[in-house]
Amino acid sequence: MKPLVVANWKMNPTSLRAAEALARRIAVGLGNVSGVEVAIAPPFPYLAVVGRVTRQRTVLAAQDAWAGASGAYTGAVSPLMLRDLGVRYVILGHSERRRFLGEDDGLINRKVKAALVARLIPIIAIGEEHRESQAVTPPVLAQQLARALDGIPRRRLRAIVIAYEPVWAISTTPGARPDSPDNATRRALYIRKLLVKLLGPSVADTIRVIYGGSATAKNASSFLATDIRGMEGLLIGGASLNAEECITIVQSIRKKVRGDKS
Numbered sequence: 001m002k003p004l005v006v007a008n009w010k011m012n013p014t015s016l017r018a019a020e021a022l023a024r025r026i027a028v029g030l031g032n033v034s035g036v037e038v039a040i041a042p043p044f045p046y047l048a049v050v051g052r053v054t055r056q057r058t059v060l061a062a063q064d065a066w067a068g069a070s071g072a073y074t075g076a077v078s079p080l081m082l083r084d085l086g087v088r089y090v091i092l093g094h095s096e097r098r099r100f101l102g103e104d105d106g107l108i109n110r111k112v113k114a115a116l117v118a119r120l121i122p123i124i125a126i127g128e129e130h131r132e133s134q135a136v137t138p139p140v141l142a143q144q145l146a147r148a149l150d151g152i153p154r155r156r157l158r159a160i161v162i163a164y165e166p167v168w169a170i171s172t173t174p175g176a177r178p179d180s181p182d183n184a185t186r187r188a189l190y191i192r193k194l195l196v197k198l199l200g201p202s203v204a205d206t207i208r209v210i211y212g213g214s215a216t217a218k219n220a221s222s223f224l225a226t227d228i229r230g231m232e233g234l235l236i237g238g239a240s241l242n243a244e245e246c247i248t249i250v251q252s253i254r255k256k257v258r259g260d261k262s
């Protein structure tokens with residue numbers, strides 16, 4: 001399956017002009033990327049301009065969407081509005097939203113349902129808070145995954161994306177350090193096992209599991225295992241705000257995927 005790299009700009013940069021320049025530098029630097037799908041997730045106010053300057057080189061992702069289509073929800077953004085802007089993916093359940101905005105599994109589940117109705121592809125983020133022994137599989141992963149997918153017909157979940165982002169590895173967490181590639185691969189295999197149990201093998205097969213947490217140009221490609229179905233992409237935060245680093249990450253992944261095939 002084609003690897004997916006998602007550039008999550010979070011609440012950066014703080015001007016339209018800077019967002020446009022960053023998107024343009026990334027798009028020009030990437031050229032005609034083949035073999036890797038690149039999605040840029042800027043803040044809402046920049047989606048249209050990022051879509052315009054990147055043309056077809058990258059696709060658009062949103063950092064969140066509301067749990068319903070329209071109505072009296074001050075400040076919320078409907079998945080239908082995003083779809084209308086040309087957005088393809090939507091990140092749901094990011095740990096920062098769980099932590100700072102108190103989003104719980106029930107709300108995330110409703111958001112996943114609304115995104116699917118609007119024909120957006122959810123990127124559902126799950127991950128444990130604290131670093132644990134590699135031998136332990138944090139129960140929170142199974143819990144967050146099952147609750148996010150609860151009550152949704154299996155067939156609707158084809159081709160969604162699960163992002164494993166251990167909170168302790170996210171660059172803005174004090175003392176953060178990236179997960180080890182081996183552990184990330186073990187987690188991907190575990191999440192895949194959970195998906196098979198929840199959705200059956202044929203739907204699970206269509207789902208990409210990607211890694212997020214202090215990924216940089218130096219370590220990015222090491223997270224992808226191409227001989228087995230480990231991590232099949234990255235959710236990049238901090239490093240995606242530097243165009244050169246973002247481009248190097250995508251190129252390193254493309255090289256790895258190509259190199260391992262030949």
Ligand code: PGA
Pocket residue numbers: 008165169170171172212213214215235236237238239
């Ligand atoms: P980071 O963010 O790359 O800055 O660690 C990753 C994430 O939030 O998933």
